[in-house]
Amino acid sequence: MRQIKKLWLDSLGEYPVEQILRGARHAIEHSEYLPTLHRMRECCELGLTTLGLPSPRDAFLEACRAGSPKAAQPWSHPAVYVAGRDSDWFFLSNNPEQKTWPVFRERYRQVCQRVLRGEKLEMPPPEALEQQPSRPLSREEQLAALHALREKTGL
Template identity: 35%
Template sequence: MYGHRWTASFGVSADQGHAWAATLAGLTGAQIANGLAGLVERGDEWPPSAPDFRKLCEGASPEALGLPSTSAAYREACRNSHPAADQRWSHPAVHHAACEVGFSELRSLPEEKSRLLFERAYAVTVRMLLAGEVLREIPKALPASVSVSTPEVGQAALAALRTRMRGVAA
C-alpha cells in the first residue's frame, strides 16, 4: 500500500522483535483488517505510526461492522426497554449493550444520563466484537420450566424465618 515509503521507514522483512510487532501484539485478524480498511478510507500518503495504526484497529465505528449507529442503537434500546415492546433487535450487540445498561435505567433515567451509559456500553460491546468475544444470546422465550412460588410456599418460608429470628433474640 505504501511501497518504498514503508520499506524506507520499516524495512523489507517482518521482524518479531520490531516495535510494530510489539505494538500490534494481541490484536485479532479482524481488528487488523479493520485497521487496514481505515487506512484505505483515510488515503494517507505516508504510513501511520504503530500506535496510530493500533488505534485504527481498535476503534471501529459500529457502522463499519454492519451495526446500527450509536444513536440508532440507543433509540432501539429505549424503544425495546418498555415491557410491552415487541423487542425485535437489529443485532445482538444492541441487545447486549441495553442489558448492560439495564432496561429500567433506559426507561427511567433522564436522557442525558441513560444515553451516556448506553454509549459506553455500546462502545465496549463493539470492542468485544472486534476482539472476537462472544456476546450473550438474545433470549427467544421463557425457559420450558419456570419455578413458580405459591402463597403457601412464601408463608412457610416467612414462618421459618420468624422462628429462627425468635431463637436469635432469646
Template identity: 40%
Template sequence: MKSTQQLLKNAIGNEPPHGTQKGPSNAELDALAARIVNYLFAELKSIFPAWRSALPTDMDEQLAKKTWSKAFIENELYREDQIRYGLKVARCQNHAYFPSVGMFIQWCQPTLEDLGLPSVRDAYLEACRKAHSISEAKWTHPAIFVATRDTGVFDLRSKPEAEMYPKFQSTYMKVYQRVLRGEDLSFELPKALPPASVSKPMGTEAGVSAVAELRKKLGLPKKEDDHERP
C-alpha cells in the first residue's frame, strides 16, 4: 500500500508549475489542480467523518471539487509541502465537519512562528540594533539579515520608525514567502572573515640558518658567521 506522502507526490508530480519561462498552460493547471483536489477530498473525508453534511450527493461533491480547483489555481497552491502542512493542521482540528476551501488554504500557510521566524516587530527591532554592523552581527534567523539588507541599512539607521517599520514589514513578508517556498537563506549570510594571521619575528638562530640555507642554494661559499654571530 502506498504511503500518504507517495500518493501526494503522485497527485502533484515531480515539478510544480513554478519558475518556468513559458509557464504552464491553463489545461495543465486545471489537470494538476484536479489531481490535487481528488487526492485531498479522499484524505479529508477520512479526517472529517461528518463530511456528508457538506457533500450530501455526488453532484455536490463534483461542484465542490470544481470550486476547490479554481481556488487552488487562483492562490497558486500546488506545492507538496504546503498541502502536507494543510493536512497536518486538518488532523489537529477538534470538529468532524468538512472544511471550506478558504479554510483549508489558510491551513496551508504556516505562520512566521511555525517556520521558526521571529515576529515582524521582533525582527524589526533586531534589524535596527544590528544595522550598524550587519556583516559582523549574529542573526536570530537568516531571514532577518536578508530583510535588513533589502530594506536598506542606511535607512534603518537614519530614518524614523514611522517610515521604516512599514517598509521593513513588507520586505520581511516577502522573505517569509521565500522561506515558505523552502529556500535556504543561510547562503546569503555574509561569510565570516578568516582570522588575521600574526607573523612572528624570526628568531636569531632560525634567521642564521635560513641565510646559510639560502647561500647553499645559490652556491655561495659558507661564511663563518652562518652559525655563529660575532
C-alpha cells in the first residue's frame, strides 16, 4: 500500500494541490468509478490547459528550446517564461535533464499555484530601439578612431 501511495505522490507531485483537487473533482463528476492514476493525470492536465498553461513536461521542453533573448520569444504562457527565469536560463541550458527537470518542475509548480490563485504574470517589456540610430562613420573618422585605439592600446 505504501508503494502505491508513493507512486501516486511521485506521479502527481508536479501539479499544484489546487489542481489535483480540481482534477479529482472532475474525475469524480465524469466517471462511474474511481479514477486510475493515468486518468487522474489527464484530469490534472485538463485543468491546466483550461487556463492556457501547458503541462509541466511541455513547459520544460519549451523553456529549454527557447532561443535568446528569452523575453522576446513567443511563449505559450508567461508562466513558462517565469519558471525558466526562476530556474536560471544558464543552468537549464548547460546541465543534463536529470538535474534541470526537478528544478524546473518545482519552479513551474510554484508559478502554476500563483496563476491558479489569480495572479497575473507579467512579461518583461521588449527592449526599446534607439531613438536616433547612429550614422556610419566616414572613412576619415574610421581611420582617426583606429589611430586613437592603437595609441590607447600601445600597438
